[in-house]
Amino acid sequence: MNKVSFTRLITEDFNRECKDMALYFLGKILIRKLEDGRILKGRIVETECYLGNEDKASHSYGGRRTPRNEPMYMPAGTCYVYQTYGMYFCFNISSKESGAAVLLRALEPLEGIDTMKSFRNIRNEKQKENPHCLCNGPSKLCIAMDISKDNCNKLDLSDQENDMLWIEDDPNFKLEEFSVVETSRIGIDKVESEWAKMPLRFYIYGSGSISKRDRKAEKLLDGNT
DNA sequence: GGACAGATCGCCT
DNA sequence: GGCGATCTGTCCC
Numbered sequence: 526m527n528k529v530s531f532t533r534l535i536t537e538d539f540n541r542e543c544k545d546m547a548l549y550f551l552g553k554i555l556i557r558k559l560e561d562g563r564i565l566k567g568r569i570v571e572t573e574c575y576l577g578n579e580d581k582a583s584h585s586y587g588g589r590r591t592p593r594n595e596p597m598y599m600p601a602g603t604c605y606v607y608q609t610y611g612m613y614f615c616f617n618i619s620s621k622e623s624g625a626a627v628l629l630r631a632l633e634p635l636e637g638i639d640t641m642k643s644f645r646n647i648r649n650e651k652q653k654e655n656p657h658c659l660c661n662g663p664s665k666l667c668i669a670m671d672i673s674k675d676n677c678n679k680l681d682l683s684d685q686e687n688d689m690l691w692i693e694d695d696p697n698f699k700l701e702e703f704s705v706v707e708t709s710r711i712g713i714d715k716v717e718s719e720w721a722k723m724p725l726r727f728y729i730y731g732s733g734s735i736s737k738r739d740r741k742a743e744k745l746l747d748g749n750t
Numbered sequence: 751g752g753a754c755a756g757a758t759c760g761c762c763t
Numbered sequence: 764g765g766c767g768a769t770c771t772g773t774c775c776c
Binding site: 573575582583584607609610611612613614615617628630648650662663664665710711712713714 | 766767768769770771772
């Protein structure tokens with residue numbers, strides 16, 4: 526058996542254009558180290574692109590630049606964590622182009638599942654027993670991984686000294702062996718339909734941890750094989 | 751499976 | 764002052 530080691534992503538790994546990065550992240554491992562040393566790991570299975578300037582669904586549409594979205598303009602690999610609906614967080618990572626970022630929408634929990642459960646506090650008995658329910662949404666994964674604006678916003682994921690949050694490549698995981706579903710983004714119905722429909726959401730076909738499956742797109746993939 | 755209402759507050763206009 | 768890149772429970776088919 527060859528020994529294959531997990532490697533942490535570095536600056537050049539993050540230096541990609543938004544769509545390329547969203548696809549590149551699929552299958553990678555997001556790792557969170559808590560203050561008490563506990564480790565939480567999840568495989569990234571769903572991502573979404575938010576482009577700059579021309580993207581009407583993006584916080585940076587029209588070049589808007591405010592204190593909140595400043596991380597979208599910072600170097601590739603910078604965390605953009607913002608609060609929404611007064612009580613939830615969304616976790617993005619800035620890409621190469623200024624003003625663009627990739628939203629992490631879902632993870633498949635791999636390690637620290639009991640800790641994630643304790644953070645999520647799920648009431649529904651069936652969901653409670655299913656790890657796939659822990660991180661299958663952008664704000665759920667923030668709760669499960671203890672990612673908030675206070676502790677992770679503007680963090681540099683390419684900084685090898687940063688031991689709070691980072692991403693590793695899993696050499697045993699080959700994205701080519703999976704189908705990737707390309708579909709429209711979630712929760713942006715109010716923007717001009719052209720941009721609402723744009724296929725800027727990506728997920729690994731067959732993962733049990735997807736926030737919202739697109740059965741039509743999956744059927745088309747089935748037809749092509 | 752889908753539709754809908756309510757929670758709740760930082761951010762931007 | 765109004766509005767969310769969401770989640771949850773409820774109601775209905």
